[in-house]
Amino acid sequence: xxxxxxxxxxxxxxxxxxxxxxxxxxxxxxxxxxxxxxxxxxxxxxxxxxxxxxxxxxxxxxxxxxxxxxxxxxxxxxxxxxxxxxxxxxxxxxxxxxxxxxxxxxxxxxxxxxxxxxxxxxxxxxxxxxxxxxxxxxxxxxxxxxxxxxxxxxxxxxxxxxxxxxxxxxxxxxxxxxxxxxxxxxxxxxxxxxxxxxxxxxxxxxxxxxxxxxxxxxxxxxxxxxxxxxxxxxxxxxxxxxxxxxxxxxxxxxxxxxxxxxxxxxxxxxxxxxxxxxxxxxxxxxxxxxxxxxxxxxxxxxxxxxxxxxxxxxxxxxxxxxxxxxxxxxxxxxxxxxxxxxxxxxxxxxxxxxxxx
Numbered sequence: 001x002x003x004x005x006x007x008x009x010x011x012x013x014x015x016x017x018x019x020x021x022x023x024x025x026x027x028x029x030x031x032x033x034x035x036x037x038x039x040x041x042x043x044x045x046x047x048x049x050x051x052x053x054x055x056x057x058x059x060x061x062x063x064x065x066x067x068x069x070x071x072x073x074x075x076x077x078x079x080x081x082x083x084x085x086x087x088x089x090x091x092x093x094x095x096x097x098x099x100x101x102x103x104x105x106x107x108x109x110x111x112x113x114x115x116x117x118x119x120x121x122x123x124x125x126x127x128x129x130x131x132x133x134x135x136x137x138x139x140x141x142x143x144x145x146x147x148x149x150x151x152x153x154x155x156x157x158x159x160x161x162x163x164x165x166x167x168x169x170x171x172x173x174x175x176x177x178x179x180x181x182x183x184x185x186x187x188x189x190x191x192x193x194x195x196x197x198x199x200x201x202x203x204x205x206x207x208x209x210x211x212x213x214x215x216x217x218x219x220x221x222x223x224x225x226x227x228x229x230x231x232x233x234x235x236x237x238x239x240x241x242x243x244x245x246x247x248x249x250x251x252x253x254x255x256x257x258x259x260x261x262x263x264x265x266x267x268x269x270x271x272x273x274x275x276x277x278x279x280x281x282x283x284x285x286x287x288x289x290x291x292x293x294x295x296x297x298x299x300x301x302x303x304x305x306x307x308x309x310x311x312x313x314x315x316x317x318x319x320x321x322x323x324x325x326x327x328x329x330x331x332x333x334x335x336x337x338x339x340x341x342x343x344x345x346x347x348x349x350x351x352x353x354x355x356x357x
Contacts, residue, residue, distance in 0.1 A: 002034045003105075003240055006056075006074040008092075009081035010037040011044060013195075013225070014112055016188015018080060021229035023051065027237050038070060038081075047189055064091035071095025076108045076239060078232065083113040084155040086162045093163065097170035108239045108247070109167060110232065113178045115221065115256065117145055117157040119313035122218055123289045124304065127151065132314065137321040141178070141252040154309065164249055173247035175235060179228055180221035180256040180315060181265075183339045184331070185346070187226070193343060194225070196310060200269055201347045203295045208280045210270035211287045211295060213312035216263030220315050221256025224331035224339075231255050231327050238325065246321055254317040257329040258336055262312060268337065272344035278351075 007022075009015030022028055022035065036054040039045060045055035056070055064087050071077050072095040079092055089111060096107040118135055121127045127148070135141065142164050145157050160176055167174035186192040204210045231253070238245045246253065266284045274282035287295075293307040319327070 002032060003076060004036065004074040005033050005076045005078065005236070006036045006038060006071060006092075007078045007080065008038045009079070009112070010048065010188065011039055011190030012080060013186045013188070013191045013193060014182070014228070015078075015080035016190050016192070017186040017225050017229045018078065018232045020187040020189075021226075021233050022236070025233055025237075028233070028240065032240055033076075033236075036070075036074065038067075044190075061085045061088040064088065067091040068095040068098070072098035072102070075099060075103075075105050076110070076236065078110045078236065080112045083111070083159055086155070086159040089159050089163050090166050093166045093170060093172050093174065096172045100171065106242075107172055108245070109163070109172055109174045110235055110239075111160075111163050111174060111176045113156060113160050113176050113252075115178055115180045115254070115315040115317055116309040116313070117148070117154065117160060117178065118317070119309045119315040120218075121308050121313060123214055123308050123312050126308075129314075132316075134316045134318055135254070136318045137178075137252055137254040140249060142249040152305075154305070160252070164251070168248055173245070173251070175245055175247050175251040175253065177228075177231060177235070177253050177255060178317075179223055179254075180317065181223070181260075182225050182228055183222055183336060183343070184225040185342060187229070193346065197265070197269065197340070197343055198347055199296050200266065200311070201273065201344055202351075204269065204273055204279055205348070205351050207295065209283070209285045210266050210273065210279065211285050211292060212263050212266040213287060213289055213292045213307075215286070216261055216266060216284070216312075218312060218314045219259055219261050220313070221259050221317055222336050223255045223257050223329070224335060227257060227329040227331050228255050230329075231322055234325060234327050245325070253322045253325075254319040255322060255327075256317045256319060257331065258333045259316060260336070268340040269344070272340035273348070275341065276344055276348050278344070278348045
């Protein structure tokens, strides 16, 4: 009998790309799994039903009773809708526990998170490591997150901790895929662009120049959306086959395949937008964290914490566990360097379309 898989966030960047990758995968044939998608709007539902998927409607991630009920009808949940919404993650895991109790099936929860959870705060000095470090997913990242959370609450980190602890409390295996900056055009039916690079690009179109916080020396990792979607596929494939996948306290996987500094990122954006004639200069403008929060604040309500962790920090990782599971990323550093122009083209075209409407 086919395992029932629920995917949230399929109209978004990550979820849409994961879904399209699964649908194109010969490794996950229809007899092995049946896929349901959770989304808003009947018109959208029709698009997914046309692909042979079961579309389930909801209005908000705050509908925790509904989420628990929906999850209880599935064996595996891939939650990509939000890494910052703790109660929805808990409800989905509880629903899987209900499923296991009723059917005695093995259940598994796959959660989407980000490496801003590990980031330092070099601008405000609120948190800094004694020595620069590269995190390995073979470390006890859960314990590290617990320690950091005791010093400063951060919603995405709060959710990670709740995922691990709820899973352990209810006997549900949980695996968290913690990703850095994701780049590249997505392959789903909905949103096809990520957050960090487009956020800076859109702000730059308004101001006419590209900013960087301070000197931009801090470093982050990157991963192409196609490689990341394949990691989700790999994890799901192993779960479906009954093969071992790290879970619980040790079930946090990294996906960063390369590294950049924030100044390098801003220069790449500036070059792309300037070449398209969308900004007045390709010289990067240095701003303080308050100004950056004002310009990029929609990501976190204008709060300095979100901008510092997500746009000005150090967050470096090594995907040792993912590598041992068999993940083989295909995209290179050169792909990262050339992606700016493609994404800039889409954002500039969309902005001009709005202006001419």
